[in-house]
Amino acid sequence: MLLPDPGWKGSIMSELKQTPLHGEHIRLGAKMVEFAGWSMPVQFEGLRPEHLAVRRAVGLFDVSHMGEIWVRGSGSLKTLQWITSNDVSKLRPGEAHYTLLTNPEGGVIDDLIVYCFREGEEYLLCVNASNIDKDYKWVVSNNVGAASIENESDRWAQIAVQGPLAPRLLNDLLDVPMDLPPFRFLERTFQGEPIVIATTGYTGERGCEVFVPKQTAVALWQELLQTGKSYEVAPIGLGARDTLRLEMAYCLYGHELTDQTNPYEAGLGWVVKPHKEFIGKESILRTKELGLKRRLVGFKMVDKGIPRHDYRLCSMEGLEIGWVTSGTHSPSLDEAIGIGYIDASLAKQGTSIGVNIRGRIAKATVVKTPFVHQKGE
Amino acid sequence: MGYNVPEENYYTKDHEWAQVDENVVTIGITEFAQESLGEIVYVELKEEGQKITQMEPFGVVESVKAVSDLFAPISGTIIEVNTTILDNPGILNDDPMNEGWLLRVEMDSEKELASLIRAHDYKKLLEATEEAQKNV
Numbered sequence: 001m002l003l004p005d006p007g008w009k010g011s012i013m014s015e016l017k018q019t020p021l022h023g024e025h026i027r028l029g030a031k032m033v034e035f036a037g038w039s040m041p042v043q044f045e046g047l048r049p050e051h052l053a054v055r056r057a058v059g060l061f062d063v064s065h066m067g068e069i070w071v072r073g074s075g076s077l078k079t080l081q082w083i084t085s086n087d088v089s090k091l092r093p094g095e096a097h098y099t100l101l102t103n104p105e106g107g108v109i110d111d112l113i114v115y116c117f118r119e120g121e122e123y124l125l126c127v128n129a130s131n132i133d134k135d136y137k138w139v140v141s142n143n144v145g146a147a148s149i150e151n152e153s154d155r156w157a158q159i160a161v162q163g164p165l166a167p168r169l170l171n172d173l174l175d176v177p178m179d180l181p182p183f184r185f186l187e188r189t190f191q192g193e194p195i196v197i198a199t200t201g202y203t204g205e206r207g208c209e210v211f212v213p214k215q216t217a218v219a220l221w222q223e224l225l226q227t228g229k230s231y232e233v234a235p236i237g238l239g240a241r242d243t244l245r246l247e248m249a250y251c252l253y254g255h256e257l258t259d260q261t262n263p264y265e266a267g268l269g270w271v272v273k274p275h276k277e278f279i280g281k282e283s284i285l286r287t288k289e290l291g292l293k294r295r296l297v298g299f300k301m302v303d304k305g306i307p308r309h310d311y312r313l314c315s316m317e318g319l320e321i322g323w324v325t326s327g328t329h330s331p332s333l334d335e336a337i338g339i340g341y342i343d344a345s346l347a348k349q350g351t352s353i354g355v356n357i358r359g360r361i362a363k364a365t366v367v368k369t370p371f372v373h374q375k376g377e
Numbered sequence: 378m379g380y381n382v383p384e385e386n387y388y389t390k391d392h393e394w395a396q397v398d399e400n401v402v403t404i405g406i407t408e409f410a411q412e413s414l415g416e417i418v419y420v421e422l423k424e425e426g427q428k429i430t431q432m433e434p435f436g437v438v439e440s441v442k443a444v445s446d447l448f449a450p451i452s453g454t455i456i457e458v459n460t461t462i463l464d465n466p467g468i469l470n471d472d473p474m475n476e477g478w479l480l481r482v483e484m485d486s487e488k489e490l491a492s493l494i495r496a497h498d499y500k501k502l503l504e505a506t507e508e509a510q511k512n513v
Contacts, residue, residue: 031510032510042442043415046415047415047416047440047441047442048415048416239442242442243441304419305419306419306444308444329418336419358421358437
C-alpha cells in the first residue's frame with residue numbers, strides 16, 4: 001500500500017524549518033511530517049486519543065509555524081481597513097477579530113485574525129504559515145496609510161491551549177481570568193519576556209493561543225505540561241488539529257478558501273462589512289447580488305465510505321453539483337463527515353446528495369454545521 | 378523496531394504480506410503499515426471471484442487522516458474475502474498478520490513470487506524507512 005505521509009517520503013529534510021519546540025516533540029515521541037515547509041508533529045499518542053483529549057480535557061498545540069505581521073503607526077487603521085474585509089475601527093485595545101485579505105476580484109488571499117494593541121496605532125495580524133510571504137508582500141504593496149509593516153514571524157512561537165479544562169490551566173499558570181470572553185487578549189510576562197494570551201483557537205473548545213518569544217517557548221511548553229498534569233493535558237499533533245476544526249466546519253486555507261472563493265459562498269458574509277471601502281468589495285457584492293451559484297455546506301455519509309478533499313459531489317440523478325473541500329471520519333461522532341461546495345439550489349439541510357468515491361456514488365445528507373457542539377465547562 | 382515479520386512470508390515494498398500455501402495465497406498488510414496509518418476506520422476490497430493483478434490496486438484502507446491503495450503482491454482469483462474486517466476495520470490495527478488478513482487468492486503463476494521481498498530484506502527496508510523518518 002502507499003503510505004499516506006508524503007512528508008517523510010519526498011521532501012528534502014534539511015531544508016525544513018523547525019519550530020523552537022522541535023526537540024520537545026522528538027522527546028515526546030511525535031511522528032513528524034512536512035507542513036508548509038516546516039517539520040511539524042502530525043501525532044503524538046495517536047490522532048483519535050489526542051482529538052478526544054481536547055474535547056474532554058485539554059490539549060497543547062505547537063502552532064509556531066503561523067505568521068505574525070505587525071502593523072504600526074498612525075496610518076495602521078487606514079491600511080488595515082483597505083486590505084481586510086472586517087471593520088477594524090470597531091476593535092478596542094485587547095480585542096481581536098477574524099477577517100479576510102481579499103483580492104480585487106473578490107477572492108480570498110488569506111484568512112487571519114487581527115489583534116488591536118493600540119487603537120489606530122498598533123495591530124498584530126496572525127496569518128497562515130503557508131501564506132506568510134504572500135501576505136507580507138500584499139500588505140506592503142497595499143499600504144495606503146504608510147504604516148510600518150514588519151514580518152516578525154521568525155521571532156515568535158505560538159502555543160494553543162484548547163479544551164474544556166483549558167481556562168483552569170491558564171488561570172493556574174498565567175493568571176488568565178476564567179471568564180475572559182472569546183476574541184480578547186491580555187499581555188503578560190513569562191520569565192521576564194512579554195507574552196500575549198488570546199482567547200482564540202481552531203478547535204471550537206474554550207482556551208487560548210499564546211504568542212511567546214521563540215527563546216521562551218520551551219519553558220512555557222514545559223510549564224504548561226507540568227501544571228496541566230492534574231487536568232490530563234496532552235500534546236496534540238496536526239492530525240487532530242485538522243479533525244477538530246473539521247468537526248466545527250472551520251475553513252482551512254487551500255481547502256475551503258482560495259483566491260477564487262467568494263466570502264459569501266464560503267459562509268463568511270459575517271466578516272464582510274459593505275459599509276466601508278476595501279479591496280475587492282465591489283466584486284464580492286456583485287457576485288452576491290447576481291445570486292450565489294454555490295455554497296459551502298456540511299454533509300454526513302449515509303452509505304459507507306469517507307469523503308476526501310477534491311472528490312466530486314453529484315445529485316441523486318448523477319449530475320455533478322460540486323466538490324468536497326475537506327472530509328474525514330469524525331472521532332467525536334464516529335461517522336464520516338465532509339464539507340464542500342454545492343449548487344446553491346441544493347444547499348438545504350436534509351437534501352440527499354451523492355459523493356463520488358473512487359467511481360462509486362455513495363449517498364450523503366446535507367446537515368447543519370458545526371457537526372459537534374461545544375459542551376463547555 | 379520490533380515488528381513481527383514472519384520468515385515464511387513474502388512482502389512488497391509497499392508493506393503488504395503474502396503467505397503461500399501451495400497455490401493459495403493469503404494477503405494482508407504488515408504491522409509497520411498499520412502503525413504508519415494509525416486508526417483504520419474503513420476498508421474496501423474487491424469481491425470473491427474477481428481477479429487481482431500483481432502490483433495493481435485491489436482495494437483501499439482508510440485511516441482518519443488518509444486513503445491508501447492496497448497493491449496486489451501476486452495475480453490470481455479471489456476465493457475468499459475477510460468480511461469480518463469490513464465491519465470491524467480496527468482488527469487491522471490489532472492483528473494485521475493474522476485475524477486482519479484481507480484476501481485468499483488462487484495464484485495464477487508461482488513465477489511472480491520471485492519479484493517479492495523475503496523477510497530479511499523487508500526488515501532492512503523497514504530500518505531504512507525508519508531512519509529516513511527520523512530526519513524530518
